Amino acid sequence: MSDPSQLILSASQVRQIEREAAAAYPQECCGAILGKERIDGGRKRRIVQRLEALKNSFSPDERYRRFSLDPLELMQLEKRASHGGLSVLGFYHSHPDHPSRPSEYDRQHAWGFYSYVIVAVAGGEAAELTSWRLDEKTGTFEQEDVLQERIMP
Numbered sequence: 300m301s302d303p304s305q306l307i308l309s310a311s312q313v314r315q316i317e318r319e320a321a322a323a324y325p326q327e328c329c330g331a332i333l334g335k336e337r338i339d340g341g342r343k344r345r346i347v348q349r350l351e352a353l354k355n356s357f358s359p360d361e362r363y364r365r366f367s368l369d370p371l372e373l374m375q376l377e378k379r380a381s382h383g384g385l386s387v388l389g390f391y392h393s394h395p396d397h398p399s400r401p402s403e404y405d406r407q408h409a410w411g412f413y414s415y416v417i418v419a420v421a422g423g424e425a426a427e428l429t430s431w432r433l434d435e436k437t438g439t440f441e442q443e444d445v446l447q448e449r450i451m452p
Protein backbone atom coordinates (compact mmCIF):
# COMPACT_ATOMS: atom_id res chain seq x y z
CA MET A 300 0.00 0.00 0.00
CA SER A 301 1.26 3.46 -0.75
CA ASP A 302 0.58 4.79 2.75
CA PRO A 303 0.34 1.94 5.23
CA SER A 304 -1.43 2.77 8.44
CA GLN A 305 -2.14 1.20 11.77
CA LEU A 306 -5.58 1.21 13.36
CA ILE A 307 -5.60 1.48 17.12
CA LEU A 308 -8.64 0.18 19.00
CA SER A 309 -9.17 0.08 22.74
CA ALA A 310 -10.27 -3.11 24.42
CA SER A 311 -13.71 -1.65 25.07
CA GLN A 312 -14.12 -0.61 21.42
CA VAL A 313 -13.26 -4.14 20.32
CA ARG A 314 -15.82 -5.46 22.81
CA GLN A 315 -18.42 -3.01 21.51
CA ILE A 316 -17.96 -4.21 17.91
CA GLU A 317 -18.04 -7.84 19.08
CA ARG A 318 -21.20 -7.24 21.11
CA GLU A 319 -22.99 -5.55 18.21
CA ALA A 320 -21.87 -8.29 15.85
CA ALA A 321 -23.12 -11.03 18.18
CA ALA A 322 -26.41 -9.19 18.80
CA ALA A 323 -27.07 -8.73 15.07
CA TYR A 324 -26.29 -12.37 14.25
CA PRO A 325 -27.31 -13.94 11.89
CA GLN A 326 -27.62 -10.49 10.26
CA GLU A 327 -24.70 -8.14 9.80
CA CYS A 328 -24.07 -5.18 12.03
CA CYS A 329 -22.38 -2.06 10.75
CA GLY A 330 -21.13 1.25 12.02
CA ALA A 331 -18.75 4.14 11.55
CA ILE A 332 -15.31 4.53 13.07
CA LEU A 333 -14.45 8.02 14.28
CA GLY A 334 -11.09 9.17 15.51
CA LYS A 335 -7.88 10.97 14.75
CA GLU A 336 -5.01 10.29 12.43
CA ARG A 337 -1.54 10.97 13.62
CA ILE A 338 1.89 10.54 12.07
CA ASP A 339 4.14 8.86 14.57
CA GLY A 340 7.71 7.96 13.66
CA GLY A 341 6.85 8.19 9.96
CA ARG A 342 3.93 5.85 10.44
CA LYS A 343 0.31 6.78 10.10
CA ARG A 344 -1.67 5.80 13.17
CA ARG A 345 -5.41 5.93 13.23
CA ILE A 346 -6.58 6.27 16.79
CA VAL A 347 -10.19 5.26 17.18
CA GLN A 348 -12.09 7.41 19.64
CA ARG A 349 -15.71 6.67 18.97
CA LEU A 350 -17.85 4.08 17.26
CA GLU A 351 -21.19 5.01 15.88
CA ALA A 352 -23.54 2.14 15.13
CA LEU A 353 -25.39 2.70 11.89
CA LYS A 354 -28.92 1.54 11.65
CA ASN A 355 -28.98 -1.88 10.13
CA SER A 356 -31.66 -2.30 7.62
CA PHE A 357 -32.60 -5.74 6.49
CA SER A 358 -34.48 -4.97 3.34
CA PRO A 359 -32.44 -5.99 0.31
CA ASP A 360 -32.13 -2.60 -1.34
CA GLU A 361 -31.42 -0.85 1.93
CA ARG A 362 -28.51 -3.20 2.56
CA TYR A 363 -26.73 -1.61 -0.38
CA ARG A 364 -26.56 1.59 1.57
CA ARG A 365 -24.09 0.20 4.08
CA PHE A 366 -20.99 1.21 2.19
CA SER A 367 -22.56 3.54 -0.24
CA LEU A 368 -23.89 6.13 2.18
CA ASP A 369 -25.27 8.88 0.07
CA PRO A 370 -23.25 12.11 0.04
CA LEU A 371 -25.69 13.83 2.41
CA GLU A 372 -25.48 11.05 5.02
CA LEU A 373 -21.73 11.01 4.77
CA MET A 374 -21.63 14.78 5.10
CA GLN A 375 -23.78 14.62 8.24
CA LEU A 376 -21.57 11.90 9.67
CA GLU A 377 -18.44 13.94 8.92
CA LYS A 378 -20.06 16.97 10.49
CA ARG A 379 -20.94 15.11 13.70
CA ALA A 380 -17.39 13.81 13.83
CA SER A 381 -15.82 17.20 13.29
CA HIS A 382 -17.89 18.71 16.11
CA GLY A 383 -15.89 16.53 18.44
CA GLY A 384 -12.64 17.30 16.61
CA LEU A 385 -12.71 13.87 14.99
CA SER A 386 -12.92 12.53 11.49
CA VAL A 387 -14.50 9.48 9.96
CA LEU A 388 -11.69 6.95 9.70
CA GLY A 389 -13.74 4.11 8.34
CA PHE A 390 -16.52 1.62 8.88
CA TYR A 391 -16.99 -1.72 10.58
CA HIS A 392 -19.30 -4.59 9.84
CA SER A 393 -19.69 -8.24 10.68
CA HIS A 394 -19.48 -11.38 8.59
CA PRO A 395 -21.89 -13.92 10.07
CA ASP A 396 -20.46 -17.44 9.57
CA HIS A 397 -17.86 -16.12 7.12
CA PRO A 398 -14.18 -15.31 7.53
CA SER A 399 -13.15 -11.75 8.36
CA ARG A 400 -11.98 -11.07 4.80
CA PRO A 401 -13.61 -8.55 2.48
CA SER A 402 -16.09 -9.90 -0.02
CA GLU A 403 -16.23 -8.85 -3.64
CA TYR A 404 -19.22 -6.72 -2.65
CA ASP A 405 -17.10 -5.01 0.02
CA ARG A 406 -14.36 -4.32 -2.52
CA GLN A 407 -16.70 -2.77 -5.04
CA HIS A 408 -18.14 -0.41 -2.43
CA ALA A 409 -14.91 0.64 -0.74
CA TRP A 410 -13.12 3.96 -0.90
CA GLY A 411 -9.36 4.30 -0.60
CA PHE A 412 -9.24 6.55 2.42
CA TYR A 413 -11.30 4.49 4.84
CA SER A 414 -10.40 1.58 7.09
CA TYR A 415 -12.81 -1.33 6.83
CA VAL A 416 -12.97 -3.38 9.99
CA ILE A 417 -14.55 -6.80 9.62
CA VAL A 418 -15.41 -9.07 12.51
CA ALA A 419 -16.25 -12.68 11.83
CA VAL A 420 -19.13 -14.17 13.80
CA ALA A 421 -19.16 -17.93 14.10
CA GLY A 422 -22.38 -19.46 15.40
CA GLY A 423 -23.32 -16.22 17.16
CA GLU A 424 -19.95 -15.65 18.80
CA ALA A 425 -17.58 -12.92 17.64
CA ALA A 426 -14.34 -14.32 16.26
CA GLU A 427 -11.44 -12.79 14.33
CA LEU A 428 -11.34 -9.03 13.76
CA THR A 429 -9.36 -7.58 10.87
CA SER A 430 -9.05 -4.24 9.10
CA TRP A 431 -8.59 -3.54 5.41
CA ARG A 432 -7.82 -0.63 3.14
CA LEU A 433 -8.36 -0.43 -0.57
CA ASP A 434 -5.35 0.28 -2.72
CA GLU A 435 -6.96 2.53 -5.28
CA LYS A 436 -4.17 1.95 -7.81
CA THR A 437 -4.69 -1.80 -7.98
CA GLY A 438 -8.29 -1.95 -6.75
CA THR A 439 -7.38 -4.61 -4.21
CA PHE A 440 -7.76 -4.72 -0.46
CA GLU A 441 -4.70 -4.85 1.72
CA GLN A 442 -4.84 -5.85 5.33
CA GLU A 443 -4.24 -3.00 7.75
CA ASP A 444 -2.31 -3.51 10.91
CA VAL A 445 -4.62 -3.45 13.95
CA LEU A 446 -3.37 -2.71 17.41
CA GLN A 447 -5.83 -3.85 20.06
CA GLU A 448 -5.14 -2.46 23.46
CA ARG A 449 -4.94 -5.15 26.05
CA ILE A 450 -7.86 -5.84 28.29
CA MET A 451 -6.84 -4.93 31.78
CA PRO A 452 -7.80 -7.44 34.46
Ligand SMILES: [Zn+2]
Binds near residue numbers: 393394402405417
Ligand atom coordinates in the same frame (compact mmCIF):
# COMPACT_ATOMS: atom_id res chain seq x y z
ZN1 LIG B 1 -18.37 -7.65 4.18
